[in-house]
Amino acid sequence: MKQLILLMLISVFPGIVFANPFEKYNEELNQFAPLESSNFFRSSDNSISHLFKSGKFVPNLDSEEENTMEELPKYLNFSTLVSSKIVREKGEIIKSHTVKPKDTLLAISKQYKSDIHRIKKINGLKTDLIRSGEVLEIPVVTGNASVKKVVTQRIFINPVPDSRITSRFGRRSDPFNKYSRNFHSGLDMAAKVGTPVVASSDGEVVFTGNNGGYGNTVILLHSNGYKTVYAHCAKIVVEVGEKVKMGRVIAAVGRTGTATGAHLHFEVFKNGKLINPQTALNSYEKVITKLTSSEVAGL
Known part of the structure; x- marks a missing residue:
């Protein structure tokens, strides 16, 4: 008898039985997203695979966050120079x-x-x-x-040069719950889907792939005790074991995993300890070169 009643309800009110149970939840989440261009996106491992075919970028026509770039470059031009003096x-x-x-x-x-x-x-x-x-x-x-050339240069560069910071390291309001605060473990850099992501410093690729809420992720290990994490990527173009130079394109900005809009989530570890990425980005080193007499004569 119960089965008969259930079948009758399904036939009369199909919209009630098959209604999307997350519809109301999505509306609430959208209210909590504080960023101008942010919405809460859920994505599986292959949720954005349709954006890329044979290395070509295909714009998502349903998104305003398009990038007209057809192909990711291998390197981006950059300068680490802060100052140079004799x-x-x-x-x-x-x-x-x-x-x-x-x-x-x-x-x-x-x-x-x-x-x-x-x-x-x-x-x-x-x-x-x-x-x-x-x-x-x-x-x-x-x-x-003694004549020396002293060059001060950055140890790390911004992994997404064409971006804006939307969330900094430290405690912040939970983007999914305005009544709660949480600890943000990195630096969020908003940019269009497909914007190149570069290696912030020379290093070795030790992880690529889906990493839960981090989405598509690349992790680099650096010789100076640093480790950098690049999360929510749309596309990854390097492999584990690959040695990369600073400025090498390793991925593209995306919104995979648990993300509020298209952005790169960037984390930095120093000797195994999580640190503020901006501390690393503001770190410098001095390179001192003793000039030969011929080099001095050419000054």
């Missing part, structure tokens, strides 16, 4: 002098503005007597004893 250090250099007729040790010391006692010591002279044709080593104090 540093000249005062010190002592050795010059050679061939003794001429009528040369005296005192005259030579005055010519080079050198100390006569230092000249005698370096050349093993016990007296001021010198012979014509003899080659002496003359210590000379100069402001260019």
